[in-house]
Amino acid sequence: MSADIAVVVEHLEGVLAEVSFEMLAKGRELAAAGGGMLWAVLIGHGVTRLAGELGAADGVAVVEQEALAHYTPEAYEKAAAAALQALAPRVALVASSSMGLDQAAGLSGTLGWPLCAYCKDVALTDGALTAVSQIYGGKLLATAEVPGEHAICAMLPGAAAAAAGRKSGTPPVREIPPPALDGLRVRFKRLIQPEGGDVDITREGILVSVGRGIGSQDNIAVVKELAEALGGAVSSSRPIVDQGWLPKTRQVGKSGLSVKPKLYLAVGISGAPEHIEGMRGAELIVAINTDPGAPIFDVAHYGVVSDLFDVIPALTEKVKSRA
Amino acid sequence: MDIVVTVKMVPDLVEELEVNAEGTDLDRSVVKLRINEFDEHALEQALLLKNQHGARVTVVALDSGEVDETLFTCLAKGADRAVKVMGDFQGGVSTHTAAAVLAQVLGGIPHELILAGVQAADDRDGQLAVLLGSALRLPHVSVVTGVEPSGDKAVTVRQEYSGGVVGELEVDLPAVLGIQAAPQTPRYAPVSKVRQMMKTAKLETIEAPAVEVGAGSIVTSLARPEAAGRAEIIEGAPEEVAARLYAILADRGLLKR
Ligand SMILES: Cc1cc2nc3c(=O)[nH]c(=O)nc-3n(C[C@H](O)[C@H](O)[C@H](O)COP(=O)(O)OP(=O)(O)OC[C@H]3O[C@@H](n4cnc5c(N)ncnc54)[C@H](O)[C@@H]3O)c2cc1C
Ligand SMILES: Nc1ncnc2c1ncn2[C@@H]1O[C@H](COP(=O)(O)O)[C@@H](O)[C@H]1O
Numbered sequence: 001m002s003a004d005i006a007v008v009v010e011h012l013e014g015v016l017a018e019v020s021f022e023m024l025a026k027g028r029e030l031a032a033a034g035g036g037m038l039w040a041v042l043i044g045h046g047v048t049r050l051a052g053e054l055g056a057a058d059g060v061a062v063v064e065q066e067a068l069a070h071y072t073p074e075a076y077e078k079a080a081a082a083a084l085q086a087l088a089p090r091v092a093l094v095a096s097s098s099m100g101l102d103q104a105a106g107l108s109g110t111l112g113w114p115l116c117a118y119c120k121d122v123a124l125t126d127g128a129l130t131a132v133s134q135i136y137g138g139k140l141l142a143t144a145e146v147p148g149e150h151a152i153c154a155m156l157p158g159a160a161a162a163a164a165g166r167k168s169g170t171p172p173v174r175e176i177p178p179p180a181l182d183g184l185r186v187r188f189k190r191l192i193q194p195e196g197g198d199v200d201i202t203r204e205g206i207l208v209s210v211g212r213g214i215g216s217q218d219n220i221a222v223v224k225e226l227a228e229a230l231g232g233a234v235s236s237s238r239p240i241v242d243q244g245w246l247p248k249t250r251q252v253g254k255s256g257l258s259v260k261p262k263l264y265l266a267v268g269i270s271g272a273p274e275h276i277e278g279m280r281g282a283e284l285i286v287a288i289n290t291d292p293g294a295p296i297f298d299v300a301h302y303g304v305v306s307d308l309f310d311v312i313p314a315l316t317e318k319v320k321s322r323a
Numbered sequence: 324m325d326i327v328v329t330v331k332m333v334p335d336l337v338e339e340l341e342v343n344a345e346g347t348d349l350d351r352s353v354v355k356l357r358i359n360e361f362d363e364h365a366l367e368q369a370l371l372l373k374n375q376h377g378a379r380v381t382v383v384a385l386d387s388g389e390v391d392e393t394l395f396t397c398l399a400k401g402a403d404r405a406v407k408v409m410g411d412f413q414g415g416v417s418t419h420t421a422a423a424v425l426a427q428v429l430g431g432i433p434h435e436l437i438l439a440g441v442q443a444a445d446d447r448d449g450q451l452a453v454l455l456g457s458a459l460r461l462p463h464v465s466v467v468t469g470v471e472p473s474g475d476k477a478v479t480v481r482q483e484y485s486g487g488v489v490g491e492l493e494v495d496l497p498a499v500l501g502i503q504a505a506p507q508t509p510r511y512a513p514v515s516k517v518r519q520m521m522k523t524a525k526l527e528t529i530e531a532p533a534v535e536v537g538a539g540s541i542v543t544s545l546a547r548p549e550a551a552g553r554a555e556i557i558e559g560a561p562e563e564v565a566a567r568l569y570a571i572l573a574d575r576g577l578l579k580r
Binding site: 012013017070071072073074097098099101102104105106108109110112114115116117118130131133134135136137138139140141142143144145146147148151154185186187188189190191192193194205206230231238242243244248249251254255256257258262263270284285286287291292293295297298299300301302303304305306310311313314315317318319322 | 334336337339340342364418419422441442444445446447448449450453454456457458462463464465466479481482483484485486487488489490491492493494495498501503504507508537538539540541542543544545546547548552553554555556557558561562564565566568569571572575577578579
């Protein structure tokens with residue numbers, strides 16, 4: 001049984017995703033625990049130059065092909081499957097990102113390897129694999145034993161520190177012959193960049209961020225008033241944007257923007273992992289939520305367990321009077 | 324076009340979640356279930372396609388308990404058929420198993436487009452849309468926020484990446500998609516219409532086929548995250564809380580003069 005670890009690195013538009021380095025850091029730990037090699041798996045077209053940023057790995061397995069110039073679930077899954085079949089690692093780490101949701105489950109289906117999704121942590125002890133998955137919107141952690149000789153773990157962004165996985169220097173490159181990629185049934189058409197909005201929430205020092213607890217579009221005025229009094233801007237969780245109450249440019253999280261303001265006031269936001277991914281770097285996090293079990297309180301510095309419609313107006317009043 | 328929407332009941336996350344005595348699963352006797360919100364978006368996407376281009380929409384659920392009213396609600400919203408797959412699913416079922424069961428069930432249900440929710444909060448072993456695609460050898464795309472026909476035999480879909488970047492992909496039919504959000508807020512079915520459906524419409528039932536699925540992982544502990552970095556909770560009447568928050572902000576120089 002191989003003790004090697006493979007990390008399927010993620011990149012978009014020629015830039016490696018932060019989570020790739022986090023996975024290399026975790027992969028390094030796993031490789032050390034099992035005494036195996038750490039492989040980075042790099043898929044694309046004209047991407048071999050990215051190997052120069054993957055110095056944390058012992059080797060880079062590259063699958064290069066013109067049909068891989070742009071990400072599509074089908075072509076990338078075939079390429080990743082070819083690489084993992086060739087490397088036969090003990091554990092393959094895949095990002096729990098948009099692309100990773102396709103890839104991790106797709107590889108599990110194709111290769112027949114068990115999959116642990118939404119991993120906060122993964123460990124190898126005497127060859128036995130355990131994985132900790134964050135489920136129920138971040139309310140509970142499930143620790144599981146994973147049987148078999150191979151496994152796929154989908155790592156949540158932020159689960160490991162990227163710094164340890166960020167090392168320059170090009171490890172030896174192993175070229176993996178690309179699989180047949182003709183007759184593909186998923187074809188890339190174009191990438192659409194997000195539209196610029198009236199405010200750039202990534203540049204604001206103070207964000208009053210509103211979630212589904214606000215109840216209705218009209219109520220957004222309540223948080224807007226506070227944001228104005230504080231000289232900040234209003235941002236939100238995803239459902240607020242999906243409902244059309246605020247533009248997409250205000251969305252914080254996995255499929256929105258990552259923000260690092262001086263103050264992030266989370267109002268009526270539960271703190272799902274996909275939201276936390278975008279705001280955990282804020283300097284000061286204050287959460288207001290009626291549910292004492294809301295996961296947002298696990299990342300906030302200060303919390304208030306009460307109705308936002310009681311607290312927010314009182315705070316607005318206080319800030320306005322500068323008393 | 325024949326569209327199938329899969330439906331799953333998931334614990335309502337607004338409620339307190341109780342873990343069983345063994346500490347390995349939810350205490351399913353007290354858990355309050357609701358339809359996965361991403362399935363509501365999947366159904367909305369299906370109904371939009373039906374309204375704009377014509378389609379027959381079938382909703383399919385495994386009988387994991389409390390699913391009837393949800394299925395009637397789907398019919399009230401405009402789905403044409405509702406199918407309940409009968410089997411031993413009450414204690415929860417892994418996504419790999421659900422995919423294997425649904426793959427066989429779909430052998431008897433016309434499907435050019437299969438829409439599932441992008442993810443469910445209680446799942447630990449991956450995306451059903453993807454695994455179903457694998458099992459049926461169909462193309463799949465996850466995290467989809469828009470579907471439009473592209474000729475008769477394909478659809479154009481939008482897939483969301485981080486930072487709000489969106490990929491536009493053309494996908495040959497039949498295909499399986501994991502829906503993150505429909506282009507509009509899921510429609511609402513009035514209670515009266517759901518009641519009427521319960522009286523007049525019928526849920527079709529199918530016995531679950533026997534499936535063989537490779538060994539999955541085994542949960543040894545299910546627990547709240549450790550309280551290490553938990554927030555300092557500020558208590559008191561709204562004015563007291565406001566005064567304390569104000570002081571914290573002032574202390575950090577966050578209040579502009
Ligand atoms: C691939 C993918 C990408 C995603 N990307 C993102 C993303 O970028 N950003 C994002 O935010 N989400 C994202 N999500 C969605 C995420 O999983 C959650 O569904 C979402 O973050 C929940 O938003 P919320 O906290 O506003 O709503 P909920 O989870 O419904 O929480 C509402 C909260 O409000 C509280 N509340 C209710 N009433 C009151 C009141 N009167 N006063 C105070 N509190 C109250 C409730 O207790 C509850 O905790 C993504 C999901 C997927 C699958
Ligand atoms: N047991 C199940 N029964 C029916 N649909 C399911 C089941 N498991 C997953 N699905 C579908 O897949 C979606 C995402 O769940 P999952 O992929 O398990 O995270 C659900 O919202 C359903 O649409």
